[in-house]
Amino acid sequence: xxxxxGYLPSGTEIQYYAICHTKLWxxxxxxxxxxxxxxxxxxxxxxxxxxxxxQKEIIIHDKIAxxxxxxxDTLVIHEVKKEYNLVDVHRLQxxxxxxxxxxxxxxxxxxxxxxxxxHKTQEKVMLNDQDEMLIPEIxxxxxxxxxxxxxxxxxxxxxxxxxxxxxFCWV
Amino acid sequence: MFVIVVYDINVxxxxxxxxxxxxxxxRVQNSVFEGEITKGQFARMKSGLKSIVVDxxxxxxxxxLPHDNVVAIESIGxxxxxxxxxx
Amino acid sequence: MRNFYLIKNGELIRKHDTLxxxxxxxxxxxxxxxxxxxxxxxxxxxxxxxxxxPEYEKKALPxxxxxxxxxxxRISLTSGAIGLLAKKQIPTHIFSYYGQYLSTIYPKETLxxxxxxxKQALHYANSNERLYLAKLFVKGSAANILTNIRYxxxxxxxxxxxxxxxxxxxxxxxxxxxxxxxxxxxxxxRLLYYSTFDAIMPSEFSFKERTRRPPQNPMNAMISFGNxxxxxxxxxxxxxxxxxxxxxxxxxxxxxxxxxxxxxAEIFKPLIVDRSIFKLVNKKMxxxxxxxxxxxxxxxxxxxxxxxxxxxxxxxxxxxKHRSLHRKVSYKRLMYLECIKIVKHLLGLxxxxxxxxxx
Numbered sequence: 001x002x003x004x005x006g007y008l009p010s011g012t013e014i015q016y017y018a019i020c021h022t023k024l025w026x027x028x029x030x031x032x033x034x035x036x037x038x039x040x041x042x043x044x045x046x047x048x049x050x051x052x053x054x055q056k057e058i059i060i061h062d063k064i065a066x067x068x069x070x071x072x073d074t075l076v077i078h079e080v081k082k083e084y085n086l087v088d089v090h091r092l093q094x095x096x097x098x099x100x101x102x103x104x105x106x107x108x109x110x111x112x113x114x115x116x117x118x119h120k121t122q123e124k125v126m127l128n129d130q131d132e133m134l135i136p137e138i139x140x141x142x143x144x145x146x147x148x149x150x151x152x153x154x155x156x157x158x159x160x161x162x163x164x165x166x167x168f169c170w171v
Numbered sequence: 172m173f174v175i176v177v178y179d180i181n182v183x184x185x186x187x188x189x190x191x192x193x194x195x196x197x198r199v200q201n202s203v204f205e206g207e208i209t210k211g212q213f214a215r216m217k218s219g220l221k222s223i224v225v226d227x228x229x230x231x232x233x234x235x236l237p238h239d240n241v242v243a244i245e246s247i248g249x250x251x252x253x254x255x256x257x258x
Numbered sequence: 259m260r261n262f263y264l265i266k267n268g269e270l271i272r273k274h275d276t277l278x279x280x281x282x283x284x285x286x287x288x289x290x291x292x293x294x295x296x297x298x299x300x301x302x303x304x305x306x307x308x309x310x311x312p313e314y315e316k317k318a319l320p321x322x323x324x325x326x327x328x329x330x331x332r333i334s335l336t337s338g339a340i341g342l343l344a345k346k347q348i349p350t351h352i353f354s355y356y357g358q359y360l361s362t363i364y365p366k367e368t369l370x371x372x373x374x375x376x377k378q379a380l381h382y383a384n385s386n387e388r389l390y391l392a393k394l395f396v397k398g399s400a401a402n403i404l405t406n407i408r409y410x411x412x413x414x415x416x417x418x419x420x421x422x423x424x425x426x427x428x429x430x431x432x433x434x435x436x437x438x439x440x441x442x443x444x445x446x447x448r449l450l451y452y453s454t455f456d457a458i459m460p461s462e463f464s465f466k467e468r469t470r471r472p473p474q475n476p477m478n479a480m481i482s483f484g485n486x487x488x489x490x491x492x493x494x495x496x497x498x499x500x501x502x503x504x505x506x507x508x509x510x511x512x513x514x515x516x517x518x519x520x521x522x523a524e525i526f527k528p529l530i531v532d533r534s535i536f537k538l539v540n541k542k543m544x545x546x547x548x549x550x551x552x553x554x555x556x557x558x559x560x561x562x563x564x565x566x567x568x569x570x571x572x573x574x575x576x577x578x579k580h581r582s583l584h585r586k587v588s589y590k591r592l593m594y595l596e597c598i599k600i601v602k603h604l605l606g607l608x609x610x611x612x613x614x615x616x617x
Contacts, residue, residue, distance in 0.1 A: 030371035031500055031601065041211030045218045151607045168602070170583050171595045190274035193318040209259075212322055257263045257567045258279055258317055 007143045008104070010063045014096045017142050018089040021152040023165050028146040037164030039082075047080040050117035060105070064097055067115075076111045077101070082118060086159075090114045092138075094125040099135040102127070173239040174213065176204045178231040180224065187223055188231075192216075197254040206254070207239050259325035261491075261574070263567050265560055267331040272338035277319040281331070324348050325590075326494040328487070330357065330563060349497050351490035356472050356557060357479075359486040362493055362516070371500040377604045378505050389440070391603070391610060392508040392521075393431050396444045398612020399524040400428045403451045405615050406528050406536075410458045417454045424450050437508070444508075444524075451528075462546060463539045472555035477535070479549060479556045480566060484531030485523070487570060488593075492519040492526070495594040499601060522596055525612050530589060534569045543569070 009017070016024035026032070034040045047067060058066040070076045077097055081090050094112040101110040112125035145152065154160075154169035163169075176196060180188045189198070195216045196206035208216070220231055236242050246252070264270070268281035319327075321342065327350045335350075343350055343363065350363040381387040404424055411417050427447045434440040448468075455465040455477065465477040473479040493516045496503040506517035514520055538544040548562030558566060574590040587595065596613055603610035 029373045030369075031374060031605070032369065036498065038209055038211035038214075042214045045214045049218050049221070151605050153607070167583060167595060168598055171580075171598055171602075190276070193274065193320060194276045195320050195322045197320065198318070206320070206323070208323070215322070253317060255317060256260055256571060257564055258266060258281060 007139065008061070008063055008100075009096075009139060009142045009146075011065060011093050011097065013142055013146070014093045014138070015089050017138065017145070018092050019086070019159055020154075020157065020163070020165075021145050022154040022169060023163065024142065024145055025148070025151050026165060026168070031168075033164040033168055039162050040164055043082045046082050046117060050080055050115070060100075064100055066097070074109045074111050075101075075107065076113060079112070079114045081114055081116055084116050084119050084121070087114070087123060091123070091125055095127055095131050096135055096138075098125065098127040099132065102132075172210065172213065173207050173236040173242060174205065175234040175236075176231060177234075178202050178229070180229045180231075184223060184225070184229065188220070188229075191219060191223060197252065199252045199254075260323060261326050261328060261494075261571065262319055262324055263328045263330065263571070264333055265330040265563050265567070268333055270327075270329075270333055270335045270339045272336060272342045275342070276321040277324075277339055277342060278316055279319060279333075280314055280316045283313055283315050321346055321348075326351060326490065328490060329353060335363075347497075349490075349494050351493065353486060356555075357483040357486060357563075358471070359489055362490070364493075364497065367497075369498070369500045374500045374601060374604060375502055378502055381604055382505050382507060382511070388507050389434070389437065391600075392437055392440055393434065394610055394612050395508045395521045395524050396440055396447075397428065397431050398614055399444070399528065400424065400431070400447050401612070401614040402525060402528040403447065404428065405617070406532055407451065407454050407458070410454070415454075415457045417457050420450050420454050437510075440508070458536065459539050472557065474554070475556050476544075476546065476549045476551075477539075479558055480535045480538070480544075481531065483558055483563070483566060484534060484570065485527055487567075488523045488526050488531055489516075489519050491574070491590070492516075492522045492593055492597075495597050496522075498594060499597045501597055501601060501604075522593070522600075525596065526589075526593055529615055530570065530573055534566065534573055538565065538569055 013024055013028060016027055058069060060066070066077050067080045068078045070078070077094070079090060079094055079097075091114070094114060098110050098112050101107045114123040114125060116122070154165075156170075160166055160169065174196070176192060178185075178188060179202065185202075189202075192198070192204045195208060195212060196204035199205050217233075224231055262279075264279055264281075266279075266281035268279055271278050271280065324346070326348060327343070329350060329352045340363065344365045347365045347368065349365060352360045352362070354360050381391065404421070407417055407421055407424070411421055424447055427443060427450065430443060431440070434443060452465060452468055459465065459477065463477050464475065466475065468481070469475070469478045470482055473482045493503060496516065496519055501518060503516040503518045505511055506513070506521045508524070509517045509520040511517050544562060544565050548559060548565060550557050550559045575588055577586040577588045578592075579585070580587040580592075580595075592613060599608070599610050602608045
């Protein structure tokens with residue numbers, strides 16, 4: 001991909017981009033709070049408990065952590081999530097993974113599925129031509145945010161109350 | 172949150188459950204533990220317990236209270252509660 | 259997450275992936291604690307849960323609940339215990355026979371941010387930036403000192419002249435042009451503050467003057483004991499942030515290993531240590547019997563330590579409604595949040611304002 005000059009965000013950064021730019025910047029600069037968040041811990045445990053039989057956590061290039069994959073006629077990559085109300089955020093993350101498979105790893109075809117074990121539901125993710133164009137744009141935007149010298153000023157939004165950075169932003 | 176955990180566990184595993192619960196809570200009776208715990212720790216503790224207990228032989232029952240000041244605890248006879256921050 | 263304070267002599271071991279503290283039961287009225295060389299501790303590892311040796315007590319410390327451990331007794335740690343503490347990222351603070359801070363078994367740093375590290379060092383190296391922060395530590399400390407003695411002025415103690423002197427000194431903080439000047443002013447404020455103690459405290463707890471290493475009377479013994487607790491508490495808080503605990507602003511980085519903890523502790527000593535002391539003394543919860551008085555030194559004995567720690571710990575757990583978070587926050591958490599506010603200052607996100615108590 002010549003569109004991006006080498007910079008590739010991680011899956012977490014894609015998610016944070018879709019939620020909050022302050023969190024994205026802090027995370028990228030290793031100001032991390034995730035370890036003392038109950039919600040993050042619970043999310044991790046749901047993930048560990050729900051799919052014990054499947055092969056677990058495949059990490060690619062230190063950027064992408066696939067919760068598990070299934071090989072059949074097509075490769076299917078799976079994400080396990082807790083909160084169904086962030087489905088757009090999860091969708092973007094998986095779209096990025098699909099794009100990554102296509103353009104960086106050059107593996108086709110790949111399908112994505114988001115699993116919500118606590119809600120017993122699944123969400124299928126595909127990448128259309130429009131999305132293929134969208135991802136490089138988002139990568140550029142993320143790169144710009146991460147490389148700016150100052151932290152984006154926090155804005156109070158709905159996810160704040162459950163965010164691991166809540167105290168950081170509002171103290 | 173404040174939890175009270177009581178259990179009936181097959182003798183083969185009871186020591187294991189007891190030792191495991193000690194990582195999170197305080198033993199107050201032979202098969203009763205209690206203590207203040209965060210939601211994250213609680214999720215982790217439950218997950219760990221699930222991997223020890225055998226479904227058709229063991230029972231673990233957990234009473235969950237929002238905070239330790241909503242519960243009054245009295246004991247009669249020998250108090251074997253282990254809760255102690257200053258030893 | 260909570261602190262555990264081990265004041266008895268004993269051994270800390272690892273068993274079944276958690277920690278156990280095994281202490282020798284003291285006879286009820288023993289005043290012979292602080293045996294400097296106690297070789298009577300055998301290996302306890304063989305004791306099972308329902309201890310068969312009645313002279314020993316064995317307590318499980320729930321490993322997942324431990325924030326930090328404070329060691330006051332003569333305690334040996336097995337390598338298993340040290341390994342578990344490291345794995346669970348629990349700092350262990352060690353104190354001397356006199357209750358002075360000695361050292362911390364500091365687990366490996368996992369929260370590191372190169373970017374913040376550079377910014378922290380630059381703030382130290384730039385004399386204006388450094389002085390800016392240093393003044394705020396002094397201001398915060400002085401404001402909390404002032405609130406403490408205002409309370410006693412309202413109660414009718416004869417301390418009004420000193421109170422106005424302190425106010426005048428606080429106004430001077432802004433005009434200090436070097437760290438040395440600022441430190442001198444800070445010392446001055448503290449002297450004025452201590453000079454009110456004899457008007458606030460009953461005569462059997464007469465303070466006279468600040469004495470350390472070792473403290474000369476019960477008041478000094480409690481101040482030393484409490485201040486070192488707060489120092490340990492802030493080291494724990496700093497461990498959970500990306501700040502480098504060795505780069506400080508008011509104190510020189512060379513003064514102690516964790517000199518940033520000295521800076522931040524200044525703000526909390528009046529709130530947590532001094533208020534604990536005032537309560538213990540004025541409510542007659544502590545008495546001369548809780549100290550070991552010798553010629554040239556005075557120390558809290560085991561019972562005294564227990565009383566002090568109970569009061570201190572209950573203060574740490576006390577919650578207040580945080581003004582900007584609109585959430586209940588304990589004093590313990592407040593110390594962590596103070597560290598976070600410094601991170602935000604260093605990142606240029608929000609100017610640091612020290613915590614000033616409003617009641």
